[in-house]
Amino acid sequence: MSRSTSISGQPCIATSQTRLTxxxxxxxxxxxxxxxxxxxxxxxxxxxxxxxxxxxxSHGSAVTAFVDEVAFVAAAHVGDVVHASAQVNWAGSTSMEVGVRVLADRWDETVAPVHVVGAYLVMVAVDDLGRPRPVPRVQPGTPDDARRFDAAVRRRERRLARRR
Ligand SMILES: CC(C)(COP(=O)(O)OP(=O)(O)OC[C@H]1O[C@@H](n2cnc3c(N)ncnc32)[C@H](O)[C@@H]1OP(=O)(O)O)[C@@H](O)C(=O)NCCC(=O)NCCS
Known part of the structure; x- marks a missing residue:
């Protein structure tokens, strides 16, 4: 994962670099x-x-702080290969929103992939004592990444309002 440095001096990572399936x-x-x-x-x-x-x-340990908007839209079955894809949508001071999308297809690829579930998780980077620690900034590189970033900011505001 390659890093640049933002104007604030914080390391900055492109959204595309955070993707994993x-x-x-x-x-x-x-x-x-x-x-x-x-x-x-x-x-x-x-x-x-x-x-x-x-x-x-975040180059270290991170824990799950909150999971929301989990929507199961189709069932998966024995013999399906489930593919989960994720990226960092947004990053704050010590927390990140990770968006996950899960698809399923048959082991023999006889059926086109089906969208099974999507979820948003708030992950918090922690040090050896479990205390929140700073995370890099994330830089959206495409219009889709920018849209997800903005949507993540709105979801964070709703979560913090509920937390208060
Ligand atoms: C997650 C945890 C480290 C947060 O500790 P805390 O003392 O409440 O930390 P803070 O209040 O400083 O919050 C840290 C960050 O998390 C965010 N956060 C915490 N709870 C949140 C929630 N419910 N919704 C959205 N953001 C939340 C805060 O906004 C803050 O983000 P920022 O630094 O980017 O602004 C702590 O609650 C914990 O250890 N929970 C247990 C985690 C766990 O065991 N998970 C399951 C196994 S991995």
Missing amino acids: ISQVMGPADVNLMGTVHGGVILRLIDTLAGVVSARF
Whole structure:
């Protein structure tokens, strides 16, 4: 992940550099009594991915502070390959919003990928004692990244209002 320095002297990382996708094949141990994949299995994958993305971005440990707007829009099944993609949408002083999108396709690629779930997670970079520590700035590089950045700012304002 290459870094530049912003006018404020804080390191700055392009949104595109923060992206990561991980994939996992869904097996019999992942499904519920209806034969569809447990929401918890997908949530664990989302949380794991957000942890890696935020740790790479902030060069150290990061914890999940808040998860919101998790929307399950389709079910995944045994034999599906689930692909979770994430990026840092916005970064503040010590926290980051990581956006995650999950798609599923069949192991033999007989079906086009289906959107399964999306989520936004607030991750906080922490030091060895678990105290919040500073994070780099994130620089949107495309109109889509800029739109996600602005939307993340609005979601943060709503979260902080709820927290207060
Ligand atoms: C997350 C944690 C480190 C925050 O500690 P804290 O003392 O409340 O820290 P602060 O109040 O200074 O907040 C730190 C940052 O998180 C943000 N934040 C904390 N809670 C938030 C929430 N509910 N919504 C949005 N942002 C939040 C703050 O706005 C601040 O961001 P900024 O520095 O970019 O402005 C602490 O609550 C914690 O350790 N929680 C447990 C985490 C955990 O175990 N997760 C599960 C396993 S990874």
